[in-house]
Amino acid sequence: MSQGQSGGAGARALPSGPWITCRDVLERLYDYLDGELTAAWERRVARHLDGCPDCRARLVFERSFLEAVRRGRAPTVARTALSILTR
Numbered sequence: 717m718s719q720g721q722s723g724g725a726g727a728r729a730l731p732s733g734p735w736i737t738c739r740d741v742l743e744r745l746y747d748y749l750d751g752e753l754t755a756a757w758e759r760r761v762a763r764h765l766d767g768c769p770d771c772r773a774r775l776v777f778e779r780s781f782l783e784a785v786r787r788g789r790a791p792t793v794a795r796t797a798l799s800i801l802t803r
């Protein structure tokens with residue numbers, strides 16, 4: 717349990733093993749959504765999402781954003797972000 721794992725700087729108290737950090741997930745979120753991850757990574761990301769509400773919320777957000785962009789519509793989220801940026 718007290719084995720020093722070279723996980724990542726400031727890694728949280730996550731169990732070692734198949735678990736990956738939120739950063740690992742976020743870095744691969746788009747690939748995950750595009751289905752471009754290897755099966756091993758896809759499984760890891762899916763497992764992380766299963767136990768991490770933060771990343772799941774992020775996934776839902778990014779997916780709805782991507783889908784809106786693909787449909788060629790101006791997504792509400794983008795408009796909201798724009799109204800913040802242009803203020």
Ligand SMILES: [Zn+2]
Pocket residue numbers: 737738739741764768770771772
């Ligand atoms: Zn996470």
